[in-house]
Amino acid sequence: MAVEGSLQGYESVQRLLSDNLPPHLFQEVNRVLLGYNGGKAVDTLTLPASVTKEAQSGNFDVLAYRFNAAPEQLRKPRIVRIGLIQNAIVLPTTDPYERQMNAIRDRIRILVDAAGEAGVNVLCLQEAWTMPFAFCTREKSWCEFAESAENGASTKFIQELARKHNMVIVSPILERDEAHGDILWNTAVIVGNHGNIIGKHRKNHIPRVGDFNESTYYMEGNTGHPVFETEFGKIAVNICYGRHHTLNWQAFGMNGAEIVFNPSATVGELSEPMWPIEARNAAIANTYFVGAINRVGTEHFPNAFTSGDGKPEHKDFGHFYGSSYVASPDASCTPSLSRYRDGLMVAECDLNLCQQVKDKWGFRLTARYDAYAKFFSDYIRPDFKPQVIKDLSLDSPKENGLH
Numbered sequence: 014m015a016v017e018g019s020l021q022g023y024e025s026v027q028r029l030l031s032d033n034l035p036p037h038l039f040q041e042v043n044r045v046l047l048g049y050n051g052g053k054a055v056d057t058l059t060l061p062a063s064v065t066k067e068a069q070s071g072n073f074d075v076l077a078y079r080f081n082a083a084p085e086q087l088r089k090p091r092i093v094r095i096g097l098i099q100n101a102i103v104l105p106t107t108d109p110y111e112r113q114m115n116a117i118r119d120r121i122r123i124l125v126d127a128a129g130e131a132g133v134n135v136l137c138l139q140e141a142w143t144m145p146f147a148f149c150t151r152e153k154s155w156c157e158f159a160e161s162a163e164n165g166a167s168t169k170f171i172q173e174l175a176r177k178h179n180m181v182i183v184s185p186i187l188e189r190d191e192a193h194g195d196i197l198w199n200t201a202v203i204v205g206n207h208g209n210i211i212g213k214h215r216k217n218h219i220p221r222v223g224d225f226n227e228s229t230y231y232m233e234g235n236t237g238h239p240v241f242e243t244e245f246g247k248i249a250v251n252i253c254y255g256r257h258h259t260l261n262w263q264a265f266g267m268n269g270a271e272i273v274f275n276p277s278a279t280v281g282e283l284s285e286p287m288w289p290i291e292a293r294n295a296a297i298a299n300t301y302f303v304g305a306i307n308r309v310g311t312e313h314f315p316n317a318f319t320s321g322d323g324k325p326e327h328k329d330f331g332h333f334y335g336s337s338y339v340a341s342p343d344a345s346c347t348p349s350l351s352r353y354r355d356g357l358m359v360a361e362c363d364l365n366l367c368q369q370v371k372d373k374w375g376f377r378l379t380a381r382y383d384a385y386a387k388f389f390s391d392y393i394r395p396d397f398k399p400q401v402i403k404d405l406s407l408d409s410p411k412e413n414g415l416h
């Protein structure tokens with residue numbers, strides 16, 4: 014029987030295709046599906062044997078690729094290795110919370126250490142990595158997983174790993190904001206490579222779809238669209254549901270992001286057809302690299318809940334389908350990580366590619382921001398009227414011989 018969450022036993026669409034198509038056909042399909050970087054398929058990157066060994070003994074998927082840019086006369090290449098980690102929760106959601114948190118931390122330590130050995134400079138974990146994605150339940154006991162972004166145990170744990178590996182780590186957690194009445198936020202903490210906290214960003218768009226009842230717990234973020242300037246490049250974080258909002262992506266680009274991470278938690282039936290498109294489109298439209306991360310596995314909760322759609326009550330969210338990947342501004346893209354196993358994606362990127370693609374395609378140059386600024390300022394007025402020009406024959410169909 015195929016493993017739960019697999020595609021008829023395959024870890025990903027790309028692996029299904031490569032194992033079943035003759036090599037010359039796979040090459041053509043791959044070119045169309047994943048694009049070309051510098052006129053050829055995205056290069057694979059060889060990682061130290063210790064990483065592959067670690068992945069085997071720790072049962073996680075590992076993939077590594079390189080995005081090249083053309084050599085320039087006046088600038089040196091700006092090579093950065095980015096890493097994405099996807100993972101399942103470790104213990105049942107019925108176990109004591111502290112044990113659940115510690116077990117996830119132990120697993121994350123193994124994956125982050127592997128990223129360190131793989132030479133990753135900037136790493137991002139999945140959305141709310143410290144806990145089960147319990148927001149489907151609407152139960153308030155899960156709020157206990159919330160922590161201070163600045164002083165919480167998870168931030169301290171990540172700071173230690175960042176220092177150890179000289180790595181910037183983006184750590185998305187459920188934040189408890191003690192300074193403002195203990196309210197919660199969905200927050201990404203940006204930990205610098207010296208273990209320092211560079212800043213934080215709070216999720217801008219909160220879903221109200223399916224079982225994603227997150228608005229029961231926290232409000233839309235109030236941190237704008239910050240870009241964090243790090244030793245390894247300018248990075249930003251568009252948390253999960255924000256990937257459906259093109260202006261959210263755009264604002265990070267307009268603030269100068271070169272790499273945008275999209276830490277997510279999303280399930281198959283709801284969003285899988287969107288997943289390979291949205292982050293990739295954002296990379297193209299905004300001329301930066303994007304790392305999209307989704308958790309894996311099915312999380313079962315003790316009490317049943319309903320989805321307000323007349324269907325029977327249930328105790329799980331559905332399958333989180335992993336499939337994390339990196340998309341490049343030149344429209345090329347890595348294959349995705351496993352659909353059901355924990356994984357580490359490593360992508361070496363020459364950030365010079367961002368400016369090269371900007372110069373080639375001119376999306377910023379041709380953007381007509383002034384026209385859209387006017388459109389949006391009109392749109393938010395209460396007396397806004399949509400610009401629709403009606404075919405007047407619709408009002409007198411007989412005269413036009415339509416009936």
Ligand SMILES: NC(=O)NCCC(=O)O
Pocket residue numbers: 140219220225252253254255277278279280283284
């Ligand atoms: N975590 C989250 O925002 N999920 C919403 C569902 C989706 O955007 O696919």
